[in-house]
Amino acid sequence: MGEAAISISCPCDAAAGGVLNVDEARQRLYALLTPASATESLPLAEAAGRIVAKPLHASCPMPFFDNSAMDGFAVSLADFENGPPHALPISGAVAAGDHGAPALAPGACMRIFTGAPIPLNADAVVPFEQTAEEQGCAAFFKAPRPGAHIRRAGCDIARDDVLVAPGTRMSGRYAGLLAANGHLSVTVYRQPRIGVFSTGDELVAGSGERRAFELHDANRPMLLMMLQEMGCAPVDLGILPDDPFETRQFLHRHAGDFDLLISSGAVSVGGRDFLKGAFSSAGGVIDSWKVALKPGKPVMFGRIDKTAFLGLPGNPMAAWIGFQLFGRMAVERLSGRATQPVEPVRAITEGVIRHRLGRREYVPVRIVSHTHRGQPLLARIGHGGSASLYPLCFADGVAIIEATTGDAEAGEELDFLPFVQGVLE
Numbered sequence: 001m002g003e004a005a006i007s008i009s010c011p012c013d014a015a016a017g018g019v020l021n022v023d024e025a026r027q028r029l030y031a032l033l034t035p036a037s038a039t040e041s042l043p044l045a046e047a048a049g050r051i052v053a054k055p056l057h058a059s060c061p062m063p064f065f066d067n068s069a070m071d072g073f074a075v076s077l078a079d080f081e082n083g084p085p086h087a088l089p090i091s092g093a094v095a096a097g098d099h100g101a102p103a104l105a106p107g108a109c110m111r112i113f114t115g116a117p118i119p120l121n122a123d124a125v126v127p128f129e130q131t132a133e134e135q136g137c138a139a140f141f142k143a144p145r146p147g148a149h150i151r152r153a154g155c156d157i158a159r160d161d162v163l164v165a166p167g168t169r170m171s172g173r174y175a176g177l178l179a180a181n182g183h184l185s186v187t188v189y190r191q192p193r194i195g196v197f198s199t200g201d202e203l204v205a206g207s208g209e210r211r212a213f214e215l216h217d218a219n220r221p222m223l224l225m226m227l228q229e230m231g232c233a234p235v236d237l238g239i240l241p242d243d244p245f246e247t248r249q250f251l252h253r254h255a256g257d258f259d260l261l262i263s264s265g266a267v268s269v270g271g272r273d274f275l276k277g278a279f280s281s282a283g284g285v286i287d288s289w290k291v292a293l294k295p296g297k298p299v300m301f302g303r304i305d306k307t308a309f310l311g312l313p314g315n316p317m318a319a320w321i322g323f324q325l326f327g328r329m330a331v332e333r334l335s336g337r338a339t340q341p342v343e344p345v346r347a348i349t350e351g352v353i354r355h356r357l358g359r360r361e362y363v364p365v366r367i368v369s370h371t372h373r374g375q376p377l378l379a380r381i382g383h384g385g386s387a388s389l390y391p392l393c394f395a396d397g398v399a400i401i402e403a404t405t406g407d408a409e410a411g412e413e414l415d416f417l418p419f420v421q422g423v424l425e
């Protein structure tokens with residue numbers, strides 16, 4: 001096909017003359033995505049971060065058997081009826097892992113260790129600290145309660161209780177629970193196949209030498225890492241030159257290999273922003289490409305065959321925001337994970353944050369202190385540009401200024417999305 005056959009204009013231009021707001025754009029992207037369905041069974045050790053597809057039930061009640069919660073003496077309450085003082089000869093010992101079925105003789109006690117099976121006829125355990133030992137006998141300071149320090153079989157989990165539900169993201173605590181119940185593997189959704197590429201003649205790959213007016217590719221390493229952080233194994237598809245034909249061929253070649261392709265750059269309106277044209281001529285159907293968002297207005301998404309496509313803007317801060325709002329949701333849907341809207345907290349801006357009506361803006365901010373009511377007091381970092389990741393890297397989070405409001409005045413309340421590192425999971 002000749003050059004003239006590739007249209008630079010986009011078939012959705014007329015329809016999508018309107019700009020979508022962020023929520024509408026998210027809904028449309030969501031509808032484009034086919035939720036995860038293929039599954040695989042994985043050993044627990046290989047399932048970190050994967051999404052459970054089938055529930056797993058307890059095959060046995062837990063604990064498996066009555067056992068001691070303390071190091072001490074197993075006793076029978078019948079031997080405490082005539083006292084105090086209470087003293088009983090020590091007739092033996094039982095430890096965790098002992099295989100015989102121990103039995104407590106009448107009028108005696110047995111040394112017992114944490115996790116050991118409760119001997120037949122014993123109905124309480126007295127911790128060593130509440131006893132004194134002398135000449136083969138244990139003296140007890142007081143009579144125990146019935147069942148004291150005994151973990152009863154089945155008291156935590158009944159047979160068939162759900163241990164992990166579909167949609168659960170596998171993490172250490174679930175691996176521990178499943179392993180404790182004897183499960184060696186778990187059925188999870190297959191990981192979505194995700195390819196990431198950058199576009200632009202001005203980009204040099206990471207190890208390449210940079211010539212005048214060239215840039216290092218920031219977006220690809222950033223997006224690949226964000227996907228890895230979500231438990232994905234994305235494929236690095238490199239950098240595409242600003243060439244519509246190559247782009248079309250590339251899309252032809254790769255569309256069938258992936259569930260989701262994520263690109264950055266070439267989605268704006270200039271003559272070199274050829275992605276929309278190349279995408280259409282490769283058989284792609286564009287759904288939307290303009291969102292009332294700052295940074296990140298040009299965000300293109302659509303489908304090419306069965307592959308969903310997310311074209312993020314080239315400016316790195318805009319690509320970062322675009323991934324947070326659209327990429328994350330797409331990956332969650334394709335991996336079987338419930339979409340988890342991140343809830344903002346209310347905070348106060350210390351100074352004025354200038355904002356023009358029309359686009360919802362995400363502003364890197366740091367927390368300078370807290371108000372007397374405990375709300376974070378925020379200061380903007382940077383000048384609001386979308387080309388630099390520098391402010392973001394020294395921010396404590398991003399503040400949100402809605403499309404329908406103007407400047408945020410000093411002392412005004414606004415939504416704030418804090419970065420949360422090392423969250424419990």
Ligand SMILES: Nc1nc2c(c(=O)[nH]1)N[C@H]1C(S)=C(S)[C@@H](COP(=O)(O)OP(=O)(O)OC[C@H]3O[C@@H](n4cnc5c(N)ncnc54)[C@H](O)[C@@H]3O)O[C@H]1N2
Binds near residue numbers: 200215216298313315
């Ligand atoms: N006439 C208009 N021009 C622009 C508009 C507009 O509405 N009308 N929108 C602006 C906005 S907003 C954005 S955001 C950018 C988005 O542009 P593209 O997605 O087409 O991206 P490029 O033009 O390819 O690149 C923009 C900028 O980012 C640099 N870049 C690109 N890729 C990378 C990368 N992987 N790593 C680091 N830096 C990258 C590129 O060199 C450019 O400087 O368009 C505005 N223009």
Ligand code: MOO
Binds near residue numbers: 294295296
């Ligand atoms: O979406 Mo662009 O960021 O605002 O530069």
